[in-house]
Amino acid sequence: MNTEAGLEAGSGAEVSGSMLANWANHVIHHHWRTLVLLVPFIWLLIFFLAPFFIVFKIAFAEAVIASPPYTPMIEWVDEGIMHIRVVIDNFAYLWEDDLYVNTYLNSVKISTISTILCLLIGYPMAYAIVRSSHTTKHILLMLIILPFWTSFLLRVYAWMGLLADQGLINDILTWFGLEPVRMLYTQFAVYVGIVYTYLPFMILPLYANMEKLDWTLLEAAADLGARPATTFVTVTLPATIPGIVAGALLVFIPATGEYVIPDLLGGGNVLMIGRVLYNEFNANIDWPVASAVAIALLLVLVLPMMLYQHMQGKETESR
Amino acid sequence: MSAIQNYEDRPWMDPEAEPFIKIQSVSKLFGDFVAVDSVDLEIYKGELFCLLGGSGCGKSTLLRMLAGFEMPSSGSIMIDGANMTDVPPYERPVNMMFQSYALFPHMTVEKNVAYGLKRDGIAADEIGKRVEEMLSMVELTQFRKRKPHQLSGGQQQRVALARSLIKQPKVLLLDEPLGALDKRLREQTQYELMALQDQLGITFVVVTHDQEEAMTLSTRIAVMDLGRFQQIGTPTEIYEFPNSRLVAKFIGNANMFEGRVTENSPDHVTVESHDPECQFYIDHGMSIQKGSKVWIALRPEKINISKEPPANGNANVIKGMVHDIGYLGGTSTYRVQIGDGRIVEITSPNQVRPKDGTPPIDWDQEVYLSWHASSSVVLNK
Numbered sequence: 072m073n074t075e076a077g078l079e080a081g082s083g084a085e086v087s088g089s090m091l092a093n094w095a096n097h098v099i100h101h102h103w104r105t106l107v108l109l110v111p112f113i114w115l116l117i118f119f120l121a122p123f124f125i126v127f128k129i130a131f132a133e134a135v136i137a138s139p140p141y142t143p144m145i146e147w148v149d150e151g152i153m154h155i156r157v158v159i160d161n162f163a164y165l166w167e168d169d170l171y172v173n174t175y176l177n178s179v180k181i182s183t184i185s186t187i188l189c190l191l192i193g194y195p196m197a198y199a200i201v202r203s204s205h206t207t208k209h210i211l212l213m214l215i216i217l218p219f220w221t222s223f224l225l226r227v228y229a230w231m232g233l234l235a236d237q238g239l240i241n242d243i244l245t246w247f248g249l250e251p252v253r254m255l256y257t258q259f260a261v262y263v264g265i266v267y268t269y270l271p272f273m274i275l276p277l278y279a280n281m282e283k284l285d286w287t288l289l290e291a292a293a294d295l296g297a298r299p300a301t302t303f304v305t306v307t308l309p310a311t312i313p314g315i316v317a318g319a320l321l322v323f324i325p326a327t328g329e330y331v332i333p334d335l336l337g338g339g340n341v342l343m344i345g346r347v348l349y350n351e352f353n354a355n356i357d358w359p360v361a362s363a364v365a366i367a368l369l370l371v372l373v374l375p376m377m378l379y380q381h382m383q384g385k386e387t388e389s390r
Numbered sequence: 391m392s393a394i395q396n397y398e399d400r401p402w403m404d405p406e407a408e409p410f411i412k413i414q415s416v417s418k419l420f421g422d423f424v425a426v427d428s429v430d431l432e433i434y435k436g437e438l439f440c441l442l443g444g445s446g447c448g449k450s451t452l453l454r455m456l457a458g459f460e461m462p463s464s465g466s467i468m469i470d471g472a473n474m475t476d477v478p479p480y481e482r483p484v485n486m487m488f489q490s491y492a493l494f495p496h497m498t499v500e501k502n503v504a505y506g507l508k509r510d511g512i513a514a515d516e517i518g519k520r521v522e523e524m525l526s527m528v529e530l531t532q533f534r535k536r537k538p539h540q541l542s543g544g545q546q547q548r549v550a551l552a553r554s555l556i557k558q559p560k561v562l563l564l565d566e567p568l569g570a571l572d573k574r575l576r577e578q579t580q581y582e583l584m585a586l587q588d589q590l591g592i593t594f595v596v597v598t599h600d601q602e603e604a605m606t607l608s609t610r611i612a613v614m615d616l617g618r619f620q621q622i623g624t625p626t627e628i629y630e631f632p633n634s635r636l637v638a639k640f641i642g643n644a645n646m647f648e649g650r651v652t653e654n655s656p657d658h659v660t661v662e663s664h665d666p667e668c669q670f671y672i673d674h675g676m677s678i679q680k681g682s683k684v685w686i687a688l689r690p691e692k693i694n695i696s697k698e699p700p701a702n703g704n705a706n707v708i709k710g711m712v713h714d715i716g717y718l719g720g721t722s723t724y725r726v727q728i729g730d731g732r733i734v735e736i737t738s739p740n741q742v743r744p745k746d747g748t749p750p751i752d753w754d755q756e757v758y759l760s761w762h763a764s765s766s767v768v769l770n771k
Contacts, residue, residue, distance in 0.1 A: 290459050291492035293479040295506035295557070305505075309496045 130362035131157045141358045161363035171347065171364070175371060178344040181258070181333075182326035185265040186273075189322045190315065192266065193273035197314075200274070201281040212278070215271050227264055227335050234260050234336070256338030264332035269325065273318040280314025316379070324372050344368055400624075401434035402610065408471075410435040410593055411456070411561060416465030418451050418617075425451040427617035428465065438587050438594040440604040442640075443614035452614075453563050453597045457486045470560050480509070485559040489566040491550035493538040499549050500525070500534040506557045524552045544575050551583075555590070564596045568603060580606055601641050605629070613637050629689075634771045638687040644767075645693070645734045647686040654680045660705070661686060661768065666729030671705035673763035678770065685769045690737040692765040695724055695751060700760040708759045710734065712751060722749075726757060734759060 099106065132141040133156075146154040165171040200211045218226060233239045234254040241251040254260050288310065292302040330345030337343070344364065351361035401407040409432035418426040426448040433439045441449040454460045455467060458479035466475045474482055485506070493502050503524055507517045525531045528548040538546055547570070554562060567583065568576040584607060587594050598604050604611050605625045612622045613636075621628060621637045632638035635646060649663030649670065661670040661684055670686050678684065694700070700707055708728050716723035717740075724736045736759065744750060751757060 285490070285492065287488055287490055287492040288494060290457075290479070291486075291488060291494070292505070293459075294457055294484075294486045295553070296480045296509035297505075298480055301509065306494060 126362045126365055129358050130161055130366050131159065132359045133158050133160075134357045134359050139358070140356050158359070161359045162367070164360065165363055165367055170342075171367075174342045174344050174347050175367070177342055178327050179371065181261060181265070181341070181343060182323050182329070185262060185269065185326050186319050186323045188262065188266045189270050189273040190319060193270055193277060193318065194311075194315075196270075197274045197277035197281055200278055201284070215274055218271070223268065224331065226268070227331055230260070230264055230267065231255060231335060234263065255336065256340050258337065258341055260336035261333050261341045261343075264336040265326050265329060268332065269322040272321040272325075276317035276321060277311065277314040280311050280317070284310055320376065324376075327372060328368055399609075401437070402432070407434055409433060410437075410470055411595070412466075412468040413452075413456075414466045414468075416452070416455065416462045416467060418448075418455060418460060419463045424617050426455070426462075429617070429619055431612065431619065431622070433593065433595065435593055436591050437609045438584065438596065438607055440608035440611045441595065441597045441614055442599070442601060442604040442611050444599060444640075447614040448617035449597045449599075449614045450565060451617075453486075453565055453595065456561070456595060457484060457563050458482050483560040484563055485554040485557055485561075486563040486565065487550050487554045487567055489569055491538075491546050491570075493546060493549055493553070495538055498535050498537055499530060499541070502538065502549055503552045503556055505553065510557070520556060524556050528552045543570055543572075544579070547571060547579065551586075555586075555592070558590075559592065561593045561595060564594060566598055567596060568600075569598075576603075583607065605641070613640060615640075630767075632687065632767060632769070635685055635687065635769050638767065638769065643690050643735060644687040645690065647688070649684060649686060651678055651680050651682050651684055654678060658763075659768065666708055666732065668708050669705040670766050671763050672766055672768060676768060678768065682770065687767040687769055688734075688761060688765065690723070690735045692761050693734070693736045693738075694760045695726070695736050695738055696758050696760070697751065697755065699758050702760075706761050706763060706766070708734070710757055710759055712753055712755050712757055715749070715751070715753065717749075724751065724757075726759060728759070 128144055129141050132144060134140055135142055142156060142158075144156060146156065148154045196215075200208055200215075203211060231238070235241070236251060236253060236255065238255070240254065245251055254263075284307070288306050289302055292306045293299075297305060327343075328345050329343060330349055333341045333343040334346050334349075348361055348364045348368070351357050351364060355361075411431070411433040413429060413431040415428045415430060416426060417424065417428045429448075429452070441452060443449045451460060455462050456469075456474075458474070458477060458481075462475060466473060468474065469483065494505065497505070500521055504517050504521045507520060512520075521534075522531075525534055528551060530545060530548055530552065533541060533545060538549065541549065547567070551567075564583075568579055571579060580603065583594075596604075596607060598607075608625060610622060610624055611628050613620045613628065615636055620640075621633045623631070628637060628641050632641065632644075638644040638646070647663045647668065647670070648665070649661040649668075651659060652662045653660040654675070656675040658674065659672045659676055659678065661672070662668075663670065663686070710726040710728040712724060713727040713733060714725040716725075719740070721737050721739050724738065726734050726736060728734055742750070
């Protein structure tokens with residue numbers, strides 16, 4: 072009897088087990104697209120969207136001396152009465168205080184100029200890499216990636232050593248009997264730091280784009296009477312625009328929010344939004360204003376990107 | 391004036407004619423590799439000249455040197471009396487149609503075709519007019535606003551052709567012009583290309599690896615191998631009078647026999663071969679040493695196949711056994727085994743309709759292969 076019951080129970084489990092397997096098969100076969108998308112979706116939800124909403128929420132609070140140092144959004148007053156407190160003063164404050172507006176403008180200016188400099192330096196470099204022989208190409212690409220193997224912070228400190236009043240460059244200048252130049256803690260040093268750090272992010276997408284370029288197009292242009300400069304403007308440049316856009320975005324976006332470089336190389340003389348954010352957060356312990364600064368930065372960065380995507384979408388439609 | 395002295399269609403036979411393109415001892419080296427090995431070539435105005443050869447034979451490099459994409463390592467190139475050796479491509483009076491077409495992907499058909507004229511700084515309305523004419527010539531007027539990726543392969547090919555012709559170049563270079571088209575379209579385009587060349591009178595230099603294409607298109611063919619010309623001549627010359635085994639095998643099919651010259655008189659030559667045992671009688675004299683080793687090339691369609699031995703003696707006959715028959719309708723291809731197992735290929739027209747479906751010659755039958763005394767080609771290399 073006992074054994075029989077055991078067998079029955081066993082076969083029952085088998086049946087439900089195979090049903091489960093069937094069900095799983097069904098889900099995998101019919102919903103695999105959803106399943107595949109679900110993983111990155113959950114990842115983004117937990118690690119991007121949720122923190123963003125927390126920051127967003129804090130931006131509409133008031134700073135208090137407490138832990139956490141901001142007022143809650145939802146409070147229960149007495150019994151059963153919900154009190155929602157939304158403060159927009161933080162954003163108004165950003166707008167009214169010249170410091171913030173100027174800092175945003177300065178950040179955008181510095182990252183725009185840096186992006187253009189990266190493009191001017193990176194474009195010919197990417198071009199040269201693509202046109203070089205197979206072995207040279209790999210060595211050059213390796214050299215582009217090599218700095219990533221050293222800590223970013225260390226590399227910026229190295230620049231401090233190079234650019235300082237009594238740094239290597241000024242030592243060489245004085246050795247040649249020239250006047251030393253003040254470089255560290257100037258805008259110049261910040262440009263050097265940003266261009267140096269973000270150049271690979273310009274070169275790599277450009278390289279990837281140019282690698283796919285059909286070089287017979289350039290021969291065709293030359294054959295039809297275009298001099299090298301004309302060929303560049305009429306054929307090469309239009310064909311590499313996707314690479315230029317990708318590289319520019321990869322440089323412009325992180326450069327705008329850059330904190331370490333302006334802090335270490337610019338000192339107190341170069342105001343960029345990353346430093347302001349840091350100060351609000353750590354020195355002033357004003358989390359709501361810091362969050363408002365972050366949200367405003369996001370708008371500054373996301374709006375032009377959305378505009379670009381919208382335009383691109385239109386162009387693809389019209390094709 | 392007899393036909394042979396009419397040089398209009400055969401300028402290369404006219405000792406007075408001045409060549410339009412003159413390539414003089416041109417070599418091109420890539421590192422240690424000799425792509426083109428000291429070649430000389432003269433091409434005349436209005437010719438449709440084919441450079442024919444397998445891949446890596448140097449034909450494309452030679453074409454690219456005519457276009458100016460590669461500079462010769464040594465030698466000189468003259469086009470219409472002007473030295474072009476070191477002139478960059480954008481200053482040469484030649485245009486090229488690329489194998490991949492190389493159409494500018496971001497420009498419309500119209501802009502692609504207009505590109506060359508714009509570079510010359512021609513007035514906008516003049517450009518518009520000429521583009522219009524060119525597009526209607528290649529029947530692409532309704533596609534003028536399309537981008538290249540919206541066109542079929544054949545249409546893209548016509549855009550490429552229009553773009554390379556619009557500047558009315560002195561020479562049009564075509565790199566495998568029909569290579570990317572399917573068979574039917576290729577045959578049709580082939581004749582269109584010839585008609586166009588005839589109409590415009592532009593000198594065409596075509597690179598191809600397709601011997602059939604070369605045969606139908608060209609006034610003359612240069613067969614290239616290992617960076618050198620093996621033979622230059624009209625399609626007929628190349629086919630009927632190849633100068634080497636390589637050319638004979640590259641153009642069409644040829645049955646090859648090895649033998650020795652046994653008799654050499656002014657009006658005939660005999661060659662004896664031992665494998666298979668056979669006497670070749672050639673009805674014209676040639677400058678060849680008695681006793682020297684030669685090869686006999688016999689085209690499949692020049693061989694007669696019969697069940698009865700031919701009447702005219704022992705020379706130019708081989709006995710064999712039918713090994714295989716390929717019936718193609720209009721013609722049949724027989725593969726006949728001779729001597730110690732060698733296979734000889736014969737193509738023969740099916741002029742008589744077989745009675746009750748039985749072919750006149752059947753599998754495993756003993757047959758006699760014979761040929762005319764003028765049919766065999768004697769080759770010494």
